[in-house]
Every structure is written in C-alpha cells, then in structure tokens.
Amino acid sequence: MEGSNLLLPGYLSVGLFMFIVGVVGVIVRRNPIVIFMCIELMLNAVNLTFLTFARFRPSPALHDVADPQIYMSGQMMVVFVMAVAAAEVAVGLGIIMAIFRLRQNVDVDEMNLLRG
Amino acid sequence: MGNVFEWLASQPEWFRALVRVILIVVPILTLVPGLIWYERRLLSWMQDRIGPNRTGTITLKSGKKIRTFGLLQPIADGVKLFFKEDITPTAIDGFIYFIAPAVALFPAFALGLTLPWGPLDGPLRLFQPVADVNFGVLYIMAISSLGVYGVVLAGYSSNNKYSLMGGLRASAQLISYELAMGMAVASIVLATGSLKMTDMVAAQMEPLWGFVTVFQNWNLLNPLGFLVAIIFAICIVAETNRAPFDLPEAENELIAGYHTEYSSMKFAVFFMGEYAAMFVFSGIFAALFLGGYNMLPLREEVLGGATGFYHTLNYWGAPLWFLGKCAFGVTVFIWLRATLPRLRYDQLMNLGWRSLLPMAVANFMLVAFWIVATASYGALVGWVCFLGGWAIVAGAYFALTAGKRKTSAAFQTRTVQMVSVAPRIVHEEAEVAAK
Amino acid sequence: MNTEMMFFGALAGMAMISAIGVVAFRDAIRSALCLVVNFFTLAFLYFTLNAELLGITQIVVYTGAIMVLFLFVIMLLKVSGPGSLQEKPEIKWFLGGLCGLGLFGAIASQIMFPFLKSENAPPVEGWGSPMNIGKALFTQYAWPFEMASILLLIGIVGSILLAKRRI
Numbered sequence: 277m278e279g280s281n282l283l284l285p286g287y288l289s290v291g292l293f294m295f296i297v298g299v300v301g302v303i304v305r306r307n308p309i310v311i312f313m314c315i316e317l318m319l320n321a322v323n324l325t326f327l328t329f330a331r332f333r334p335s336p337a338l339h340d341v342a343d344p345q346i347y348m349s350g351q352m353m354v355v356f357v358m359a360v361a362a363a364e365v366a367v368g369l370g371i372i373m374a375i376f377r378l379r380q381n382v383d384v385d386e387m388n389l390l391r392g
Numbered sequence: 393m394g395n396v397f398e399w400l401a402s403q404p405e406w407f408r409a410l411v412r413v414i415l416i417v418v419p420i421l422t423l424v425p426g427l428i429w430y431e432r433r434l435l436s437w438m439q440d441r442i443g444p445n446r447t448g449t450i451t452l453k454s455g456k457k458i459r460t461f462g463l464l465q466p467i468a469d470g471v472k473l474f475f476k477e478d479i480t481p482t483a484i485d486g487f488i489y490f491i492a493p494a495v496a497l498f499p500a501f502a503l504g505l506t507l508p509w510g511p512l513d514g515p516l517r518l519f520q521p522v523a524d525v526n527f528g529v530l531y532i533m534a535i536s537s538l539g540v541y542g543v544v545l546a547g548y549s550s551n552n553k554y555s556l557m558g559g560l561r562a563s564a565q566l567i568s569y570e571l572a573m574g575m576a577v578a579s580i581v582l583a584t585g586s587l588k589m590t591d592m593v594a595a596q597m598e599p600l601w602g603f604v605t606v607f608q609n610w611n612l613l614n615p616l617g618f619l620v621a622i623i624f625a626i627c628i629v630a631e632t633n634r635a636p637f638d639l640p641e642a643e644n645e646l647i648a649g650y651h652t653e654y655s656s657m658k659f660a661v662f663f664m665g666e667y668a669a670m671f672v673f674s675g676i677f678a679a680l681f682l683g684g685y686n687m688l689p690l691r692e693e694v695l696g697g698a699t700g701f702y703h704t705l706n707y708w709g710a711p712l713w714f715l716g717k718c719a720f721g722v723t724v725f726i727w728l729r730a731t732l733p734r735l736r737y738d739q740l741m742n743l744g745w746r747s748l749l750p751m752a753v754a755n756f757m758l759v760a761f762w763i764v765a766t767a768s769y770g771a772l773v774g775w776v777c778f779l780g781g782w783a784i785v786a787g788a789y790f791a792l793t794a795g796k797r798k799t800s801a802a803f804q805t806r807t808v809q810m811v812s813v814a815p816r817i818v819h820e821e822a823e824v825a826a827k
Numbered sequence: 828m829n830t831e832m833m834f835f836g837a838l839a840g841m842a843m844i845s846a847i848g849v850v851a852f853r854d855a856i857r858s859a860l861c862l863v864v865n866f867f868t869l870a871f872l873y874f875t876l877n878a879e880l881l882g883i884t885q886i887v888v889y890t891g892a893i894m895v896l897f898l899f900v901i902m903l904l905k906v907s908g909p910g911s912l913q914e915k916p917e918i919k920w921f922l923g924g925l926c927g928l929g930l931f932g933a934i935a936s937q938i939m940f941p942f943l944k945s946e947n948a949p950p951v952e953g954w955g956s957p958m959n960i961g962k963a964l965f966t967q968y969a970w971p972f973e974m975a976s977i978l979l980l981i982g983i984v985g986s987i988l989l990a991k992r993r994i
Contacts, residue, residue: 283835284947285939287872290839291936294846294865296927301850304923309855309901313862316893317849320869323885331876331954332947344954348963354881354969355964357889359975363982365893369900370989376904376957488856530883537891541863548856548905556902563899567892587957725955775919 287328293339294321308384310374312365323354396716412522416504424667425466431667433462438730470660472573478656485549492549493579493654493661496542500668504536506589507675507683509582510710521589528589529581532715533574536631540566543633543640546662550653557818560650561737562640565630566781568744569637573627575752576620579691579759580680583616593684599691608689615778621681623726623748623755628673630744632666635729674721675714682717685710754785835875842868855901864893878955 294317301314330350400408429444436443436543448464451457480489498786506524512520525531540563547559581587584595601614611617630637641649651662683689687706692699706713758781766774845868848861866889872883953959964972 281943281947282832285941286835286839287876288938288942289935290872292938293843296931296934297843297846297850299930300923300927303926304920305850305963307855309897309904310849310858311932313856313858313897316889317846317862317865320866320889324869324872326872327876327878327881331878331950334948334951336959342952344951345963345967346958347951348967350959351878351960352968353961353970354878354978355884355960356971358884359979362888362893363979365896366982366986367989368988369896372898373903374989378953485854488860518850525879527880527883530880530887530957534883534886534891535896537887540895541898544895544902548898555934556905560902562898563895563902567895567899570891775837 284328284332287332290327291321291325291328291388294318294324306384308375309369311384312368312372319357321362323357326353326357361367398709406752407804409522410680413505414511416507416522417501420501420504420668420671423671424664427469427667427722428466428663428672429463430722431729432465434723434726435730438727466708471661472667473657476656478658480825481551481653482716484653485551488545488549489653490658490705492542493548493658493665494542495545496539497661497665497668498542499535499539500665501674502538503532503669503672503676506532506670506679507714508589508593508679509708509714511707512590513592516573517662524588524590527587529577529680533577533683535565536573536673537570538656539631541682542662542665546654547640547650550650552653554646555650555652558640558652560803562633562650565637565639565740565744568741569627569630569748572623572744572752573631575749575756576623576627577680578615579620579752580611581643582756582763583611589679592680593686596683597686600689601775602766605694606691608686608691610683610689613689615775615782616762617681619737619755621677623752624681624724625677626748628677629725629728630740632669632673632725634666634670634725636732636734637740639740670725671718674725677721678714678717684712687713704806715756717770754782758782758785831875835872838868838872838875842872848868856898859894859897859901862897863890866890866894873955876952878956878958880955882955 277355298316298318298321302311305311305314310372330347334347334350337383394518400411403411433443433445433740444460444462444465446465447462447468448460450460506521506525507529508521508524510520521528523531525726527812543562543566547555547557565797580592584592586592586595596608597609598609599605600609602609607613612621633640640646641651643649646652651659654662678684687709690702692703692706701811758778761781762774762778842865845865851860852858852861866885870882870885870890873879873885878904911986
C-alpha cells in the first residue's frame with residue numbers, strides 16, 4: 277500500500293496547482309468574465325483541498341470511530357462554498373452586464389471611473 | 393431462456409455491466425429511426441394528411457403490392473443524410489463546431505442508464521438500471537442539465553446571428569425549466585425518502601393513498617404526485633426543445649435555430665439526440681410517475697385467484713410494459729406538437745418562473761406538511777391536511793391577484809428585454825450600411 | 828502503481844491541463860469550455876474521494892447552472908458587441924506564469940513533505956452518502972445552512988436589481 281501514501285500529496289498538489297493557475301489568471305487577464313472564471317477555479321481548488329483533508333485526515337483524535345457523522349465538517353464546508361459561489365456568480369455576472377450596458381466595453385484595465 | 397440468464401449471472405461483474413449497457417444503448421439507437429417514422433405517420437394522421445407511406449412497398453410480378461406503411465422511410469432518410477454533401481461554413485469556430493453534435497448526443501444516452509427496465513429480483517434483474525446509484529434523481533438532474541451545452545455550442549460556433557439567438561434562447565429556457573423540474577421532483581423524493589430510481593419504483597407499489605390495498609400508489613394517481621407529474625411533463629417537453637417549446641429552433645423566426653449551419657450527418661446527430669432524449673425522458677417520467685415496469689396499478693398480493701396469472705404476466709413482461717409506457721410518453725410528445733402552437737418568449741418565461749416554479753415550491757412544502765401529518769395522525773388526516781393546504785394556497789393566490797391579472801400584460805413585456813438585444817443590433821447595422 | 832493511482836493520475840492530468848486552458852485561451856468561450864471540463868473532472872475526483880453526493884452536486888451546480896450562466900453572458904456580449912472580448916498576448920502573461928510557477932514551488936515544498944510519510948485514514952462507510960450529509964446539514968449545521976439560504980436570497984434580489992433597467 278505504498279501507492280496510497282502518495283494520494284494525499286497528489287490531491288493536494290492538484291488543488292494547489294489549480295489555485296495558482298487561478299491566481300495567475302486573475303492577475304494576467306483583462307477580460308472580467310475570464311477573471312471571474314479564474315475565481316471559480318480558485319474556489320474549486322479550495323473545495324478539492326477541503327475534501328482531500330476530510331477524506332484522508334479526519335480528526336486525528338477520533339481516528340477509528342465508525343460513525344460518519346463526526347467526519348462531516350469538510351463536506352459541509354464544500355456545500356457552503358458552493359452556495360456562496362452560486363450567489364457570487366449571479367451578482368457578479370449581473371454587475372458585468374450592467375457595466376457593459378453602461379460602457380459597451382468590458383476591459384477591466386479601462387474601468388477606472390473610481391480613480392481619484 | 394432460463395439458461396441464458398443463469399450463464400449471465402455466473403459471469404464477472406464488468407461483463408454483466410457491459411451487457412446491460414448494450415441492452416440500454418442499442419434499443420435507444422435502433423428505436424430512433426422507428427420514432428421518426430412514428431412521429432411522421434402519427435402527425436400526418438392527426439393533421440388529416442397521408443404522410444410517408446410509399447418507401448418499402450414491394451410490387452410483385454403479379455401486380456400485387458406488399459405494403460409496409462412506409463416503414464423503410466427512416467432508413468432511406470438515413471442513407472440520404474449519410475451521402476449528402478457535408479457543408480462546412482468558412483467563418484465557423486472550428487473545433488467547437490465539430491464537437492457540438494457529439495455533446496448534444498451524449499446526455500440522452502447517459503440518462504438512459506438510470507431507466508429501470510425490470511424488477512430487481514429473479515432472472516429479470518438483468519434489466520435493472522446500469523447506474524442504480526444512490527443519488528439517481530440527482531444524476532438525472534445533472535445529466536439533463538448538460539443537454540444545453542450541445543445547443544449552446546452549436547449556436548455559438550456557427551457564426552450566424554440566428555444560430556446564436558437559438559443558442560441564447562435554449563440556455564435561458566433550460567435554466568428556467570431545470571429549476572421547476574428539480575423542485576417538482578424534490579416533492580417526489582421527499583415523499584419516497586430516497587433518491588434511488590429503483591426505490592422510487594418500489595415505493596409506487598405500496599397501497600394507493602396509504603389505505604386502498606387493491607391498487608398501487610402510482611405517483612400520477614395520488615394528489616401529491618399529480619400536480620408534480622404535470623409540471624414535470626411540461627418541463628421535459630421544454631428540456632427536449634420540442635413543440636410547443638421549440639423556440640431555439642423556431643423556423644419562422646430563426647430559420648432552423650442552432651442547427652441552421654449544420655448539414656448531412658452532423659445534422660442527423662442533432663436529430664438523433666432530440667429523439668433519443670424524447671424517448672429517455674418518457675422513460676424517466678414512466679419510472680417516476682407511472683409505476684415503472686408494472687403493467688397496471690394493481691397489487692399482486694390482493695388479487696385472490698388471479699394472483700399467480702397476473703404475477704407471471706407482470707413479471708415476465710416487465711421490460712415490455714416499460715417500453716409501452718415510453719411509447720405512450722412519445723405519443724404524448726407528438727400529440728402536443730400537433731395540438732399546441734408555439735409559445736411566445738415572454739409566455740415561456742412566465743410559465744416557467746411564475747406558474748410552474750411557485751407551484752412546485754408550494755407542493756414541496758405541502759408534501760413536507762403531509763409527511764408530518766401522516767406520521768402523527770394517519771393517512772386520512774394527512775390527505776385532508778394536504779388538500780386543505782392546497783385549497784388555502786390556491787385561495788390566497790386568487791385573492792391576492794384578483795384585481796391584477798388583467799393589467800399584468802404591461803409587466804410581461806419587460807421581462808424579455810435582456811434577450812431581445814439582437815433586433816437593436818441588426819437595426820444599428822442597417823443604419824451603418826445605409827450611411 | 829495500483830489502479831487507484833492510475834485513475835487519479837488521469838483525472839488529475841485532465842484537471843490541470845484544463846485549468847491551464849482556462850487562463851491560456853484568448854477566446855472567452857474556450858476558457859469557459861475548459862472550465863466546464865475542469866469542473867466535470869473535479870466531480871470525478873470527488874467520486875474517487877468517496878464524496879459521491881458532492882460530486883454529483885458539483886455537476887448540477889457548476890457545470891449545469893453556473894457555467895451555463897457564464898456561457899449565456901458570453902453569448903449575450905457577443906450578440907451585442909462583437910470583438911469586445913478579444914485580448915492580445917502580452918509580456919505580462921509570461922511574467923505571470925513565471926511568478927505562478929515560483930509560488931507553486933514555494934508552497935508545495937513547504938506543505939508536501941510532511942504528508943509523504945504519514946499514514947492515511949481508512950475510508951468511513953457512508954461518509955459521502957446523501958443520507959449522512961442531509962443529517963449533518965439539518966442538525967449540526969442547520970444554522971449555517973439557513974445563513975446560506977439568506978445569502979442566496981440576497982443574491983437573487985441583487986442580480987434582479989442589477990439586471991433590470993426599471994424596477
């Protein structure tokens with residue numbers, strides 16, 4: 277069972293990689309929709325990390341209790357992240373549409389109305 | 393016959409799974425041409441026409457004709473579609489244009505894996521769903537929500553304004569009706585207490601309304617499922633983009649909508665996906681509301697002398713009864729197409745958001761109420777509470793909207809502004825061209 | 828190398844390649860498609876972690892609803908202003924990639940090694956099943972659940988407010 281020891285770092289590195297790709301995307305891209313998608317990517321990377329730890333590292337003190345109810349915190353976190361992400365997308369895309377309606381352009385580098 | 397089943401039961405798990413996948417996919421694939429023929433014949437009969445009745449007629453030397461009612465027409469159509477020139481427009485978004493038909497076909501077959509074709513015990517357990525997962529209904533919601541991608545990608549990649557409008561309409565329509573569908577099914581899930589498809593069918597074999605022991609409790613026949621069945625039926629018609637919800641391909645406004653630029657076999661794949669989805673959704677409706685693979689809503693245990701006979705008929709014919717219910721569903725699809733005119737866009741949105749969704753939500757809450765009442769005071773009080781709750785909801789609705797319903801036309805026109813930007817653009821382009 | 832690892836490797840590779848695709852494609856719709864593939868693959872990664880309900884929820888919520896919304900907006904922008912979503916590659920793409928690589932190396936070197944040696948917990952029976960998640964959600968986590976529902980309600984009201992020209 278030496279292979280399964282590599283699973284936890286494997287999942288973690290996938291999560292980390294996706295998170296970093298999301299960060300780079302947010303910094304580099306100018307299209308607000310793509311930036312938004314990169315934020316979703318980061319949220320999902322975090323979800324994956326939560327689930328990985330919840331599966332491979334449940335509370336160490338309770339390592340051998342068979343009742344699944346005490347290991348739920350990781351999954352609950354993912355559920356709430358999904359709910360928040362859904363609300364965020366609804367409002368965010370609404371904002372993008374509103375900006376587009378106002379300026380006929382969605383380039384974030386040109387959105388400088390608030391500059392002092 | 394029994395030997396085949398015994399031999400299969402002794403095979404490894406993956407082999408049985410493979411056999412079951414083939415048992416699901418091949419019938420759907422082979423049924424599609426038959427469905428097309430059936431639709432054209434039935435539609436022509438309903439519209440007092442003759443329809444395709446020539447292909448396949450064999451004239452013998454004696455001058456006698458053997459008629460096959462045009463059964464070979466779909467095969468001829470298929471051959472025609474195969475050998476037609478495959479026209480690829482020049483300014484398309486290449487890769488997306490090519491994968492769109494495949495993406496459109498995928499959900500129909502993936503959905504087919506949850507259909508319960510037969511009972512769970514005995515030799516016919518071969519016909520139980522391939523993917524009898526413990527989140528079966530969620531699986532249906534997940535896969536059916538993927539159905540929009542084929543349409544959207546085709547509309548986007550075709551580089552055609554009408555295709556794009558078709559794709560836009562499809563995505564808005566599917567999101568709206570997906571919601572109502574999910575809420576409707578949630579009531580059934582709540583009443584059944586399980587997400588599994590086979591559990592749903594098993595729950596429908598209980599006594600009707602909880603106390604009529606002769607009949608089965610098909611969800612269509614009891615009050616908590618009746619309204620849900622109607623909502624679900626409307627939603628699956630909208631999900632499959634069939635008339636009267638075929639706005640994404642409305643031919644008098646959008647040429648052919650999202651598949652305007654597709655020809656030859658790519659178009660045929662879209663066509664096939666639509667019919668396969670029609671069939672599979674009928675199957676899901678049959679499993680959720682029409683008692684699955686049971687022949688009649690009669691309970692075998694209480695039939696007295698006829699129990700043995702009815703059991704044999706019911707058990708060994710299970711896949712056939714299920715197929716019959718699917719055929720009934722497809723017939724209703726075609727019937728709707730022959731009967732109802734296409735909805736306007738604002739009517740579509742109003743129906744989805746302001747009628748179906750609130751009704752499904754109200755039903756969901758009242759089912760929860762019904763469960764509590766039934767558990768505490770028995771079936772009869774439960775039904776009184778449920779129907780009384782509906783009476784209160786309906787009364788409140790009519791009391792609140794009594795004066796407003798006539799003036800709502802002005803409100804309706806505003807709801808569609810978000811999607812109706814294209815005419816403005818076309819107008820602006822025309823102005824530019826005029827200069 | 829057991830089958831579990833091979834399965835994970837294939838899914839992880841797909842997830843990472845599609846994640847790069849989200850950032851690297853210039854066309855917004857291709858980024859969105861890559862993200863769809865990514866979320867779909869993530870759902871299967873959740874399945875391999877025994878979180879079956881969350882995997883299917885991932886497909887319903889992300890690929891079924893959120894990404895369709897993204898595609899809808901991209902198409903709407905294409906209808907009303909063609910060309911507004913194009914951008915050209917610049918030097919900062921390269922620099923950003925380099926920074927990301929550095930960041931990945933820095934974080935990974937710190938967190939990966941402690942986990943290489945330690946033992947993994949065995950899977951708990953019924954950990955990701957709908958029943959157990961529902962039980963936890965409506966008992967121990969009922970309060971956060973209600974807060975999430977209020978948040979979603981605010982989201983609905985807010986997006987209607989933003990999308991409508993006149994209230």
